[in-house]
Structure formats: structure tokens, C-alpha cells
Amino acid sequence: MVAGCVVALLATAAGPAQALDNLPPKQPLIQDLQTENSPCATGDDPTYVSQPPRLSAALYDPEEDNQPTEANRVKGEFEAWWTDGAGVEQRRTHTTLMSLSGTPQYWTVPDDIPANTVVSWHVRADDGEATSAWSDEGDGSACSFVYDDVSPEKPTISSPEYPDDDSWTDGVGVYGHFTMDSPSDDVVAYRYEFPGGSPQKVFAEQPGAAVTIAYLPLDSGPDRLKVRAIDRSGRSSGDSYYEFLVTSGRAPVARWKLDDPAGSRSAAAEAGTAARAGTGVTFGGPAPSGTGTTTTVGLDGSGHGFLTTDAPATDIRKSFAVSGWARPAETGRNMTVASQDADGGPGFALGLRNRETGPAWSFAIGDATVSGGAPETGEWAHLLGLYDAETGRARLYVNGHEVGTEVAATPAEAAGAFQIGRARGTAGYRDRWHGDIGDVRVHDRVVVPGEVTELALRKPKSLGRWSLENATDGTSPEQSGGAPLRLGAGASIYEYSDSCIPELDPDCPDVPPALVGNGHLALDGETGYAAADGPVVDTAESFSLGVVVRLTDSSPDRPMTVLSQAGEHTDVLKVRYEPSTHNWQLVMPEKDEAGAPGKVVAQVQGPAGTQKLRLAVVYDDGTDTITLFLDSSAKATASLPHGLRSTGALQIGRAKVGDGWGEYFHGDVDEVQAYSGALRERDVPFLGTGVDPAASAR
Structure with missing residues (x-):
């Protein structure tokens, strides 16, 4: 059989088999041609290439030429041409080897093609018996390229x-x-x-x-x-x-700390214009802990509960941000923390809105609204609404975290008075705030995420640090003179001594070093524990706990609790080790009821063995999350909208089991640290190192 030619024999009832004539290959199509991975360029817009290009074409022989025992094969005939500087046409050709029909055929153009000259090319298929039409015949077009051998100049x-x-x-x-x-x-x-x-x-x-x-x-x-x-x-x-x-970001163009003395009738402005206060405003209210805010204002939700500058705070057609601390006294209706008047409505409004799914924080500008987060009665939140004029987008941050989905916004043209505690409506002011507001700021620029985090930061406060270096009369002191931990039977302070060196003195006992410093708490796993006189952290609010531990046995035969704190009926929080999976678990009940089962809300797998580990639990009430950290390199986070309040004492090394105690920890414990407030993730690694993690927060 001739190469590339397929002969098919057809048998019919009327006579012997007959041979079909060979069909020529199909004309290559423009869409099947490429110049150095770019589509074939036709007309006056050639492809520009940085080197002599590789041309490719997918070539096809008719399927009718195929028979079961053989496949169609074709080869490609490429041709390129151009006009040289003397006006003479130059041509180069190349024929490929036979390949299966439909597979790409390639030709890398010779190096002698001229630079900065339009080079045209076409291709046809050959099955060894017949050739197709050239790709530029009939309705086809020649492909073209220009070889550019000069790089552009620096910008x-x-x-x-x-x-x-x-x-x-x-x-x-x-x-x-x-x-x-x-x-x-x-x-x-x-x-x-x-x-x-x-x-x-x-x-x-x-x-x-x-x-x-x-x-x-x-x-x-x-x-x-x-x-x-x-x-x-x-x-x-x-x-x-x-x-x-x-440089650093510009200071606010307007700021009201709202820390004026009780009985004041206006709020002084650190920047911008002082704000007169309605009679429904009370100065000298409580402030969010862990912030630089000292006092706040309370608004009674009536028509007299507002503050206003009677002038704009910023041009809302340009980039701006508005922020403040807010604590609602109710969440069942729309309420405004801050706004600025426009024609017949607010140019923007930052506050609380009720939706079908419940209340949410919101920032509205023009006809656009972004909302998210979950306001809670009596709970402080830091709010920041941002309009970025460069992108035309609005964002909302709650407690330093972006919530909701940014939206496109078109601000109003008119600029009216700035308001605290109310928003303009078509028939007067509405959506009046009932609750407390503190430290309202307006920036005439974008407040970037790092700054948002700092504005919302609530610096944790140390509630106790027990280094467990020593004990007197069965108690181990708190580092700052606070309440000590009481040691129960089976608990002792191990004090490390390096008075002799085993390598030099054969009579010197080979003893392990302390976990941290010169001592730690050793628990026997049977009756050993240490306990505070009462609850240390308020588990219904943001808190942080840290501890350093080491197992005595590499393969314990039962779960063991290292930290726990009980409610009225059961432990509302405990951190334990589950030996069957090598998991450190954070266990909490759904309700503080007698017999309520504990639920593993977060767990992190640890190494099997007796090495030193650092554990931490951080509850952030602002984001409704609780996180279990292991050595700062592994973590597990769970949603916790409402923490249960603990009334029981902090326990080291045991947990509630039925009507008594159990899950006694067999191992060593050191550097127990407790904070009110949520430590930032970047500060957690300082726990158990002797450095105060809260000191890095500012």
C-alpha cells in the first residue's frame, strides 16, 4: 500500500468488493494554525515574536479514507515568504514527516529571516497521494508575523x-x-x-x-x-x-473622645468642631475595657438623645472613614451611631439595622449598604465604615475584622451636619441610638486594615501568672502578689538544682530540668491538683489562658484534664488530653446543667511522647470565636456566640466527673497565665516564655 493512502474495500450483495478512490486531505483552517502559541494573525495586524517562531498546524485527512486496520496519516508542507530590502521576494519551505491525521505539525522558521519585516506563511496537507488546498486559498488567509530582535528601553x-x-x-x-x-x-x-x-x-x-x-x-x-x-x-x-x-497616616479630621465631665452640654473636639448635646445625652458613662477610652456618653433613644456639630465633618465624595465604640441597650430596632446629613436623608449612616435574619451592624452610603456581625445588648463593639473613592467601594469593620461584603457605592453630593446618635429622614431625624457611644473619629482617607485592628484593640489585662517555682504551706504564689494556687494531695513543686554535674560526679542524681525556670508543678495523676480560690477568667466574656505541660507517660490509659473551670453544675471549660488519638481537646457543654455532656469544640493533634508543650485558649467575644493553640504552630477555632459564665474555681490537673472529681493529670504543669480579653494570635507565642504577651499590645 502506498504510504498515506488508504484503500477501502466494500462488498455488496450485488457483486464483488470495489475500491474507493483516495480523497485529498482537508484544507487547513485558520483557527487550526498558530505562530509561536499565538493564533494565526491575518490582515494588517501581524503577530510580533521575539525569536524566529515555531509555526504549527493541525492537519486532517477525511475520515472516509480510514479503514479499521489502518489510521490516516498526513504530512505538512509549510511555506514562508517576505520582500527583502532590495524589493525581491524571498521564500523558505519545509515538509514535515508523516503524522496521524489531526495532530499538530511543526516548523521552526530558519534564523535567516529578517527582523522588523512582515513575514507571511501558509501550509497545506499531503497524504502521499494528494495534497490539500493551501490554507490561504479560497476563503482562507495567509498568516503573518514580525520578528523583533530589539528589547524596549527602560521605562x-x-x-x-x-x-x-x-x-x-x-x-x-x-x-x-x-x-x-x-x-x-x-x-x-x-x-x-x-x-x-x-x-x-x-x-x-x-x-x-x-x-x-x-x-x-x-x-x-x-x-x-x-x-x-x-x-x-x-x-x-x-x-x-x-x-x-x-509618612504615617494622617490624624482624624474630626474626633470626639466623648470623655467630657458628667453634666457637660457639649462634646469637645480633639479635631474638628465641638458637638452640642441634646438633653437626652449623659456624659461620664462606662468605657470598653482595655482601650484608651476612659468614659463615654449614654443616649436615651429619645428625640433629645443626640450630638451634632451643625457642620459637615468631611467631604463624603472623597475617601473617608467613620468609627467609634458602641454598646446598644437594645437591638430590636434600627439605630444610628454616626451619620452626616444630605438632602432628605443621611449621606452615610453607621449603626445597627434589623434584617429578617436578626440585627446586624451596618454602614450605608448613598443607596448601598454593607452589613454583618451580630450586635448584642450590653456588649461593646468597635465599628468602622469606610468609603474608598478610588475603587468606589464601601466596607464595614466590626472589632477590627471586615464583615459582610464590600459594595459599590455612589455618595450624595450634598454635605450637611454631622450627627452622633441619629440619622436624617425625610420628615426629621430617626433611628435614634439607645445605649453608649465612645471615641468617634472621622478620617479623610482610607484607614488601612492594620490601623483598623489597632483602633479596635482591647488590650488584655493580666488576671494572674503562676510560675510554680516554689510553694509555702501548700500554696504557690502568683507573680504579682495576687491570690495563690492551693496545692492538693498528690501535687508538689519540683525544684531543679544544678549543684552537681552527673557527668563529673557519679553520686550526683541525673534529674530532668524544670519545664520553665527552676521549678514546676508535678501531679501524680491520682489525687494531685492545684486550684484557685474562685474563678479566674470570666468565661462569658473575652479571655485568654495559657499553660506549659509535659506528660509523664507517653501512652496514658485514660483522658486527663490540665485546666478546667466549672459553672454551677458542670465544667463550662476544660482542656484535656485524649491519649487514643493524641489530641489535645477543648471541651465545653452546650448548657450549664447537671449531667450535661461535654462537647469537643476544638482539638489539635499533638506528638506522642513526653516533650514540653505550650497550650493556650483564646475566646474572642467580639468575633464569637474560641481557639485552642498548641505550641503556637497548630490551632483549631470554633464558633462560640455565647460563652457560659463560670462560677467555679480554676482547677489545674482535674475536672468535674459526676458529683466529684476525676480525669486527674499525670505530668508536669508550669507557667499558668490568665487574661481578661483576647490575646492577638501574634501575641500567643509569648505565653509560657516569661514575657507578658499583653505588653506587646498597644
Whole structure:
């Protein structure tokens, strides 16, 4: 059989088998052709390449030529041509080997093709008996490319907001606009990168056009932009660098601490205009713990419960942020923390809105609203609403975390008076706040996520640190002179001594070092425990607990509890070790009732063995989450909308079992630390190191 030719024999009832004539291959289609992985370019817009390209074509022989025992095979005949500088046409050809029908055929164009010249090409298929039409015959078109052998010149970079002149320029939360331009007229894109970010690519509207990007600095200090130009062929220039200095974010344009003396009739402004207060406003109220706020104002929810500046605080058509601490006295109706008047309604409103699914915090601007979080009566929350004029998007942050989904927003043009505790309606003011408000701020820029976290930070307060270095009369002291831990039978303080060296003195006992420092609590696993005189952390509010532990047995035969604190009927919190899975577990009941089963709300698998481990539990009431940490490298987080209040004493090394005690811990315990408030994740690693984690919070 002739190569590439398929003969089919057909038998019929009327006579002997007959041979069908060979059909020529199909004409290659434009959509099946590529120039160096780019589609075939036809007409006056050739493909630009940075090297002599590889051409490809998928070629087909008719399926009718196929018979069961053989497959159709074809080869490709490529041809490229151009006109040289003397006006003479030049041609190059290439024929591929036979390949299966439908598979791509390739030809890498010779190196002698000229640069900056339009080169055209076409292809046809050959099955060894017949050839197809050329790909540019009939309704087809020739493909074309230009070989570009020159890289573009480096781009220039400029910015009106952040000049490259060694001057410190405003600042975090303020967009800079950086223009990139190359002297080369064939540049179509720029690849750029800021420190800490991933490389980005932006395209020019037309070859040679400059491109401007917006960049929002998130941190103060030296910053740098690296850019290279990309031309039509994919060639890139060398890197250009633009260095600039970013100052810290601007202070608020308006701020009311709302810490004025009781009986005041106006709120002094640290920035902006003082706010007069209605008669339904009471100064000198309680403040959120762990913050710089000392006192707040209480609003009674009536028509007299408001504060106003009688003037705008900021231009809401530009980027701005409004924030404050809020504690609602009720959550069953819409209420406003802060707003600014516009025609017939608020230009923006930050506060609480009721939805079908229940109350939620909200930030509304124009016709757009973003909402999220779960307000609770009597519970403080830090709110921040942000409008970014550069992106046209609005965001809402609750307790330092973004909630809801950012939305596109169009601010109102009119700018009226700033309001605390109410929002403008078509027939007067509405949505009046009932509860407490503190430290209201307005920024005329973007407040970046790191700043939001700091504004919402509630610095944890140490409730006790027991280093368990020594004991007197059965008690081990608290480091700051607070209440000690009482040691029960089977518990003792192990004190390490390095008075002799076993390697040098054969009579010197080989004893292990203390867990932390010079001593730790040793528990026998039968009756040993230590306990405070009462509850240490309020488990219904944000708290943090840390402990250092070491198992005595690498394979205990039962669960063992290292920390627990009971409610009225059962443990509302306990941290235990489950030896069957090597899991450290955080166990809590759903209700504080007699016989209520404990539920494992979070667990982290630990190593099997007797090495030193650091455990921590952090409950953040602001985000309704509780997290179990193991050595700061592993964690498990669970949702906890409502923590149960504990009335029982903190227990080290045992838990409630029925009407008595059990799950006694067999091992060593050290550095028990307790805080009111939730430690940030970055501060948790300091637990058990002798460093106060709360000291790093500011």
C-alpha cells in the first residue's frame, strides 16, 4: 500500500468488493494554525515574536479514507515568504514527516529571516497521494508575523503624590498614582511590583502609550516600585526603580473622645468642631475595657438623645472613614451611631439595622449598604465604615475584622451636619441610638486594615501568672502578689538544682530540668491538683489562658484534664488530653446543667511522647470565636456566640466527673497565665516564655 493512502474495500450483495478512490486531505483552517502559541494573525495586524517562531498546524485527512486496520496519516508542507530590502521576494519551505491525521505539525522558521519585516506563511496537507488546498486559498488567509530582535528601553516612572526626591510624603491610607512610560513606541504592557506584593501586569491602551496605576501604602517607611516594559513581541526592558518615603497616616479630621465631665452640654473636639448635646445625652458613662477610652456618653433613644456639630465633618465624595465604640441597650430596632446629613436623608449612616435574619451592624452610603456581625445588648463593639473613592467601594469593620461584603457605592453630593446618635429622614431625624457611644473619629482617607485592628484593640489585662517555682504551706504564689494556687494531695513543686554535674560526679542524681525556670508543678495523676480560690477568667466574656505541660507517660490509659473551670453544675471549660488519638481537646457543654455532656469544640493533634508543650485558649467575644493553640504552630477555632459564665474555681490537673472529681493529670504543669480579653494570635507565642504577651499590645 502506498504510504498515506488508504484503500477501502466494500462488498455488496450485488457483486464483488470495489475500491474507493483516495480523497485529498482537508484544507487547513485558520483557527487550526498558530505562530509561536499565538493564533494565526491575518490582515494588517501581524503577530510580533521575539525569536524566529515555531509555526504549527493541525492537519486532517477525511475520515472516509480510514479503514479499521489502518489510521490516516498526513504530512505538512509549510511555506514562508517576505520582500527583502532590495524589493525581491524571498521564500523558505519545509515538509514535515508523516503524522496521524489531526495532530499538530511543526516548523521552526530558519534564523535567516529578517527582523522588523512582515513575514507571511501558509501550509497545506499531503497524504502521499494528494495534497490539500493551501490554507490561504479560497476563503482562507495567509498568516503573518514580525520578528523583533530589539528589547524596549527602560521605562520612566513618576508620581505627583510620592516624588522620588528623598522627601517624606503623606502617607499611609492615601493613594499614589504612578505613571510608567517607555521611550520605545512598541511597548504594550508594564510588569510592576511593590515590596511584599506579587508581580502585576498592566496593559497600555495602545502601543507606546503611558500607563498610570494607583497604589495605597499600608505601612510607613521607605517604599519602592520596580517596573519593566514589555513590547509587542514579549521582549522586556531592564528594571527601573522608583523609591519614595511614606509618612504615617494622617490624624482624624474630626474626633470626639466623648470623655467630657458628667453634666457637660457639649462634646469637645480633639479635631474638628465641638458637638452640642441634646438633653437626652449623659456624659461620664462606662468605657470598653482595655482601650484608651476612659468614659463615654449614654443616649436615651429619645428625640433629645443626640450630638451634632451643625457642620459637615468631611467631604463624603472623597475617601473617608467613620468609627467609634458602641454598646446598644437594645437591638430590636434600627439605630444610628454616626451619620452626616444630605438632602432628605443621611449621606452615610453607621449603626445597627434589623434584617429578617436578626440585627446586624451596618454602614450605608448613598443607596448601598454593607452589613454583618451580630450586635448584642450590653456588649461593646468597635465599628468602622469606610468609603474608598478610588475603587468606589464601601466596607464595614466590626472589632477590627471586615464583615459582610464590600459594595459599590455612589455618595450624595450634598454635605450637611454631622450627627452622633441619629440619622436624617425625610420628615426629621430617626433611628435614634439607645445605649453608649465612645471615641468617634472621622478620617479623610482610607484607614488601612492594620490601623483598623489597632483602633479596635482591647488590650488584655493580666488576671494572674503562676510560675510554680516554689510553694509555702501548700500554696504557690502568683507573680504579682495576687491570690495563690492551693496545692492538693498528690501535687508538689519540683525544684531543679544544678549543684552537681552527673557527668563529673557519679553520686550526683541525673534529674530532668524544670519545664520553665527552676521549678514546676508535678501531679501524680491520682489525687494531685492545684486550684484557685474562685474563678479566674470570666468565661462569658473575652479571655485568654495559657499553660506549659509535659506528660509523664507517653501512652496514658485514660483522658486527663490540665485546666478546667466549672459553672454551677458542670465544667463550662476544660482542656484535656485524649491519649487514643493524641489530641489535645477543648471541651465545653452546650448548657450549664447537671449531667450535661461535654462537647469537643476544638482539638489539635499533638506528638506522642513526653516533650514540653505550650497550650493556650483564646475566646474572642467580639468575633464569637474560641481557639485552642498548641505550641503556637497548630490551632483549631470554633464558633462560640455565647460563652457560659463560670462560677467555679480554676482547677489545674482535674475536672468535674459526676458529683466529684476525676480525669486527674499525670505530668508536669508550669507557667499558668490568665487574661481578661483576647490575646492577638501574634501575641500567643509569648505565653509560657516569661514575657507578658499583653505588653506587646498597644
